[in-house]
Amino acid sequence: PDLARYRDAVADLLIEIAGHNGPEDLPKAEKVLTERLADAEFAPVLAASPEGRPAAVDRLLREVRHYQPQARNCAADLAAHIRIHLFALIDVMWWGSARAFVTDPDLLHAAELVDLEPLRRRGELHFRYRRQARALPLRAVRAADRRLRPERTPRTAGLRFARARRESVTLLNQLAADFAAAAPGTPPLWVTSLARSIEQQRRLRALGYTATLPSAHCAGYAMDIEMSWFRRFGATGVLEGLLLERQRAGDVNAIDEGQTWHLCLSPAAMARDAQAATTGG
Template sequence: MRVPSRSPGPQPGPAIAYTASGRRLPSATDRRPAAGAPDLAAYRAAVAELLVEVGALADAPSTTARQVLLDQRLREPAIAAVLDATPQGFVGARETLLLEMARYQPNARNSVHDLTALVRIYLLSRIDLMWWRDTSAFLTDKQVDTNVDLVDLEWLRRRGLLAFRYQEQPTTLAGRGWRAVRRRMLPDATPHTAGLRFRRARREVVALLNDIGREFASATPPATPPLWVTSLARSAEYQYRLRSLGYAAMLPSGHCLGWAADLELAWFHRFGARDALAELLLARQEAGEVNVVDEGQTWHVCLAPAARLRFRRAYEAEMGV
């Protein structure tokens, strides 16, 4: 079967300027990859080209051609350099992607609507793992609940120290029933999400989300709801539970390292604010502050190691510690 052209077709409009007040946009020299480090701009561009080809081979009869395509394209230097720098290495990352594609089954719970989305989410989220490859993952729920590097969001929320909102997953039958009734009565009052299983996050991630929340508030009309966070730190144990329920929970994952968060975007359409949030996040990615992965209803955001110290200091300043 013929492998389609690699041309990505027309490209989107001009790059988004990073204009947050009081913040410095790194120069082109600042964003240049360090000696020996993978070029993330080249990686993202190569992944975008690959996705065009995967989309042309998304039907079931194209399984063999799709595998040949991936074997070829993943070995390209821009892509191979990132995959090789992850804890799994190139071979492990490639094999995991092929297994994910082989087991993929679309369902109503899955934010991954097709194979193209699966490949996009998997490959772009490998940047998280490359960045934080020396960080130990939270293997069990208990590790997330007790780790001293994570802080309790509820304690901060009650003191008015958060610039974003979230809701917790109900843990009782009565709680789940009340959530269902509330959704029927007020279907658009909150995002359609299960909520946080763990309301804990790294201090630097809290400061990042506060910073994004404040910028989002200043860029949108006063009636716009605050930034909404749908997921933070997770355990590998919890990821496996999600997978057993049909969700496309990636493993390994930046969530299990504590450096990633998911932000609601689709819900903000009704307030005319979705694009503003998307532009804000992409500008921060361009500035080298975060990695961003479009997952449809939510966008996955991971803090870059280069920004860790700045946001740790910001957290300490905000919290007075």
């Protein structure tokens, strides 16, 4: 599918929906969306969905009907909610048939994922992340630190599972190196989310987060990168440019989710990495 054409069609659709952004505008927005999804520009991505075009459209319309503006929803308004779900269809097209990690133990024992902690201790990671605070004392310490130094680190819960595909680690290290070179003196790239189980994704949805299902996170092909925090360093434009450059090269699908940007590795990037590993390049 011509993804540039698809993304342009999404942008045009959002302009049409922009005047119907409130919860009371849902019927009008749904009507516009239903009509526009019949356009030829949307057909290849919808048809390539493993569930089939009708089911993909039905799922998208359900997500629109259930939209609720709230603090945990990364979509600032209805148009942003629709944009995120339309671009997430690219992830589904690529990885909707891939084996997902259904439960947390499935993810923890997945041989295709690597544990980031040993890599971090050996200095092999050029990006930053932090683990989710599960124990009450650590949560209290972090809360106190946020009050005293609110801008020291991004406002993120941290990784529940510090596990990722090797290809994701490679991409993040490359992005971190590019970011360091393009924005000297800025803190390193910060990763807020990597592989998730379907179990975790459902927990996030229940809490009101924009956690799509199916999700490339649940197959280990997606990651989220902090964006808003870098505004205080004047580096968001640089980082956005690097991510969009990777998208234009066909390496990733990039989705602006407000505080963070979502990245999904493309099958072409995965194949290229596998070829490089085979040849030693």
